[in-house]
Amino acid sequence: MPKLSSPSTSFGNLATPAIQPSAPGVFLEDVSFAYSDEVIFHSLNFTVKSGQWTCLIGPSGCGKSTLLRLISGSLRKGLSGEIRFSNGNRYDGLCAWMAQKDLLLPWLTVLDNVCLGARLRGEISAAKHEKATALLEDAGLGAYSDALPSELSGGMRQRVALLRTLMEERSVILMDEPFSALDALTRIKLQDLAAGMVKGTTVLMVTHDPLEALRLGHNIYVMTGRPAQMSKAIIPPGPPPRKPSDPAIVSLQGELIDRLEGLDRT
């Protein structure tokens, strides 16, 4: 299997977004959380809009990742207040998770990595394999389904991680800086791919990159302080993924950077 240093230019046909007709919104009501003595959230109220892509941006260590973990249900100790999904369910089986590290298992092939969730729940079937194969084709990775992760470049690995997230068919996708380890060009390609494939799903993404937030977010929130506070929503014009060269995006990016810089000084 050849080792590709850069991904192919086209990601193939993106006509198969995982449409979730009634992806739930997420409501955080009066949420408080503390790590031992440090209060991260105090009476936080926040809504992730249903079926939209919401971006959280803010200085390191302000609690963005903690918020994702609270919503995913991996952090429950020390949480008070209510985290609700608009379809009435709680936690289990609602969220899919994508992290900065691709977290691919090095002993599994690309195809088996994409099917990991089904395997871990004991639901693996031929239909799942077929679906994963189709997703890999769509993402331009069809030739690599039998390859091991170690044979792939960083961008390709993160694409596999994205497909693994989509395979879960969850109605809420939580992303923790998923593209931050990639070079600028690969990152933009992957953002386009992700925006096409998750259409209609509720997404909450933590990022450090203002451009990324402005390209992908229907709503952008700046998160600051301790306990953390949310800014008003920034709503960039036009549907995502927006062009990096769009003048509105360029000027908003300047504003957003100034704002983050201002926070850095205080």
Place this chain on the structure above:
Amino acid sequence: MNLVRLIAIAVGLVFIWQVIVLLTGVPPFILPGPLSVAKAALTHRGPLFDHAMTTLFEIIAGLILGTLLGASSALFMITFVPLKRWLLPVLVISQAIPVFAIAPLLVLWLGYGMGSKIAMAVLIIFFPVTAAFYDGLRSTEPGWLELARVMNAKPLAVIRHIRIPAALPAFASGLRVATAVAPIGAVVGEWVGSSKGLGFYMLHANARMQIDIMFAALAVLAIVALSLYLSVDRAMIKLVYWQKEEKETEI
């Protein structure tokens, strides 16, 4: 390349040995030269082979049993956390007693046959395998576990599909150590009481001042141990293909 170096080292050592024997004029019943050892090995190749097979069988049986025991106790400790608090001290205490000290007991209990030798090998192997595998099972990448949790993974599936494969590189290095020390167990067992095996043959030759035969048996033992180690090492590299390269042993 490695093989060439290995042979060069072996030839060099044998050469130095021969030179020492020639220069010091040491009597052959103290230190025979390599040539007379080779001659003894050739003349006694029949019994040497038989005894080597016995020892090899003891080592392999000990390895298999010890590895199974070690791996399952590591798995038990990771699956049933409360058990760990009781089992771990027992393991450590068991290592504080030198295996050599209980060898006579084992012979008394299990007899002069292979049983006591296999038990010795198991005892000596058990700890490195358990410790290494347990360590590997405990240090699974937290991101993988968090991912599995969000995926609603079944607990046993997490152990089977994530924790165990992730721990196999550590297990492989434990198994390497075990393979290196297993012959000690078997040979010590044979010294204490037996009528077969290279350890017995060495004692027997020693008692009759047939030092050349003793050295020949020693050389055969070294060859058996080394080839066993190399085979296990190669097999681990092949089977646990995701282990990092620096973990491969270079000889």
